[in-house]
Amino acid sequence: MNFLTLMETFAVVVETGSFTAAAEQLGLSKAFVSKQVSALEKELGTRLLYRTTRKLSLSEEGTRLYNHCQLIMREAQNARAEIIESQSTPRGRINITIPQSLIISGVGSLLLDFQAQYPDIKLNVIASGRVEDLVEKGIDIALRVGQLEDSTLISRKLADCTFQVVAAHSYLERNGEPTEPADLTHHNCLIYGESRSNRNWPFQLPDGEFITIKVKGNLTCNDGTLIYNAVLNGQGIGYGPGFLYAKPVADGKLKSLLTEFSQPTTAISALYPQNRNLSRRVRILLDYLAERLNS
Structure with missing residues (x-):
């Protein structure tokens, strides 16, 4: 079987908490879902799930694999959304964290102008200058001012400062x-x-x-x-x-x-995870801010 298909089935089993619920969500039989997970364990040569009559629990290897599954599935969803968005008006949600100094200095007004121009985009603005775990908190981009700490995040310079x-x-x-x-x-x-x-x-x-x-x-x-x-x-x-x-x-x-x-x-920069393909709506926001901050 296709390895990615097995990973998808495994991820759904973990997220739903049972083979029965995963089978219902995937439109497959419970026996076939169980067979796919067993095939994945055989492919990897390790136990991924511990099964009891009441619940499922992840092994250490299963936890690591599930983390990879989440990243892969998120990228697949982003790719699908990007292609769909490219054919229509930009829409969807952007989670952005930004220091208060930027909000009160005028970037807050730029975000309001952006939303007026793209009313189908929903902005969730978190006023914070703390270094957040962007992946864990589901944040698309973080705006920062000044010297950036070494990290695994990708940085895009928006303007000099x-x-x-x-x-x-x-x-x-x-x-x-x-x-x-x-x-x-x-x-x-x-x-x-x-x-x-x-x-x-x-x-x-x-x-x-x-x-x-x-x-x-x-x-x-x-x-x-x-x-x-x-x-x-x-x-x-x-x-x-x-x-x-x-x-x-x-x-x-x-x-x-x-x-x-x-x-x-120094600079005003946008940070985002290196393993995340930016959606079209996020790229439009970054291009908008770069243009307006340099005008």
């Missing part, structure tokens, strides 16, 4: 303005994120040397909205991607500081 140091005029009137990076050690710096690296703000000196300044402050939070509002309220100095503070700086509500000390250029 530079960071900047900003503060409200009310804060500067009370505390003075830093004129060089080392001055930040005497200021209340608001820390976005829980990682220690978020307390080390990088700068490039006029002679080309790169340095990092370890800052401190009375507010540390992984909620980008809270840090953003605290900076606007004059509670301290903020450090973040330029797009986050672009509007309040342009409106005169915040001042960009230490502009003669350039910040390393």
